[in-house]
Amino acid sequence: MNTEAVPTPKNLASATAQPPLRVDELIAQSTVPTRSFEFFPPKDDEGFVALYRTIDRLRPLQPGYVSVTYGAGGSTRQKTVDLAGRIQNEIGIRSVAHLTCVGHTRDEIGAILDGLWDAGIRNVLALRGDPPKGQTEFVQTEGGFAFASELISFIAERNPGFCVLTSGYPEGHIHCLNKVRDLENLKAKQDAGASVIVTQFFFDNAELYRFRDEARAIGITAPIVAGLMPVVSVAGVKRMVALSGARIPNPLLVALEKVEGDNDAVAQIGTEHALQQSRDLLANGVDGIHFYTLNRSRATVDICTALGEP
Numbered sequence: 406m407n408t409e410a411v412p413t414p415k416n417l418a419s420a421t422a423q424p425p426l427r428v429d430e431l432i433a434q435s436t437v438p439t440r441s442f443e444f445f446p447p448k449d450d451e452g453f454v455a456l457y458r459t460i461d462r463l464r465p466l467q468p469g470y471v472s473v474t475y476g477a478g479g480s481t482r483q484k485t486v487d488l489a490g491r492i493q494n495e496i497g498i499r500s501v502a503h504l505t506c507v508g509h510t511r512d513e514i515g516a517i518l519d520g521l522w523d524a525g526i527r528n529v530l531a532l533r534g535d536p537p538k539g540q541t542e543f544v545q546t547e548g549g550f551a552f553a554s555e556l557i558s559f560i561a562e563r564n565p566g567f568c569v570l571t572s573g574y575p576e577g578h579i580h581c582l583n584k585v586r587d588l589e590n591l592k593a594k595q596d597a598g599a600s601v602i603v604t605q606f607f608f609d610n611a612e613l614y615r616f617r618d619e620a621r622a623i624g625i626t627a628p629i630v631a632g633l634m635p636v637v638s639v640a641g642v643k644r645m646v647a648l649s650g651a652r653i654p655n656p657l658l659v660a661l662e663k664v665e666g667d668n669d670a671v672a673q674i675g676t677e678h679a680l681q682q683s684r685d686l687l688a689n690g691v692d693g694i695h696f697y698t699l700n701r702s703r704a705t706v707d708i709c710t711a712l713g714e715p
């Protein structure tokens with residue numbers, strides 16, 4: 406089903422105007438910062454049942470959009486397209502499909518874009534991607550792309566109807582030589598056609614504000630949506646921090662380690678920290694908040710409920 410309209414989200418400026426499918430248009434029309442949620446395609450049917458339950462619980466929070474990740478090495482190719490399409494067309498939430506360069510030729514990327522377009526998806530988060538399991542370095546596929554900026558140019562030229570979102574790294578990408586170079590690379594992604602930036606998660610808002618100031622200073626004008634990941638597991642956050650280059654402030658780390666064996670206490674601290682971050686981000690004029698839900702609903706529901714209506 407190809408529909409250009411989804412149910413009117415609360416945070417649109419006008420209740421009568423047709424809500425746009427493109428996230429850049431949504432953000433431009435929105436009078437308040439957008440709230441969005443990220444999911445990954447589960448491995449099996451049981452995981453999908455649990456995910457749909459999660460989406461059911463999150464839906465009343467009226468997210469501006471949700472995004473669906475693309476598995477390392479393209480492992481979730483069809484699942485990402487199908488899940489993003491189903492969330493938008495059957496559940497009625499505007500969706501963003503992630504897409505990476507890993508293991509794909511231009512022709513394959515073109516075919517995936519056609520599949521997304523046919524499913525009514527108008528938003529793509531275009532990424533270079535991480536190396537598949539067992540490999541340490543990203544290797545460009547013959548006939549494929551070396552950097553996200555090349556993928557973004559390809560999409561913008563081939564399918565200008567897509568809103569292309571891109572990744573930003575408040576603390577610098579883990580493999581970048583320095584933050585100045587990383588920001589220049591981000592500017593190149595905007596110049597290639599990306600119109601919304603979604604950041605890597607961070608635990609210290611000062612990092613986001615510095616990143617935003619430095620980005621604006623070099624002519625990055627695209628909205629910057631702040632990525633937040635409420636901590637639900639100490640081992641999990643340590644693993645993700647090691648992979649992402651984000652840092653955990655010491656007081657938060659000490660508090661989490663003190664209750665490491667108690668899942669509820671860990672989640673409570675993680676939720677409270679993300680809630681304080683959210684309040685501060687909203688007070689400081691952030692364009693949107695993107696919650697890395699890890700396919701769970703509890704922390705995101707608690708935070709958005711405490712924040713009140715968007």
Ligand SMILES: Cc1cc2nc3c(=O)[nH]c(=O)nc-3n(C[C@H](O)[C@H](O)[C@H](O)COP(=O)(O)OP(=O)(O)OC[C@H]3O[C@@H](n4cnc5c(N)ncnc54)[C@H](O)[C@@H]3O)c2cc1C
Nearest residue numbers: 474475503532533534535552553572578580581587590605
């Ligand atoms: C919001 C968000 C969502 C994500 N979703 C997924 C997902 O669904 N699936 C997944 O596999 N991964 C995902 N990732 C992780 C991402 O794939 C990795 O961080 C990956 O290592 C970099 O991808 P990128 O698109 O940011 O790369 P790029 O923007 O291409 O940057 C990669 C590195 O190359 C450098 N660089 C860029 N251009 C140049 C150039 N011209 N010359 C030299 N160096 C350059 C950059 O500074 C950076 O160090 C996500 C990350 C974020 C922040």
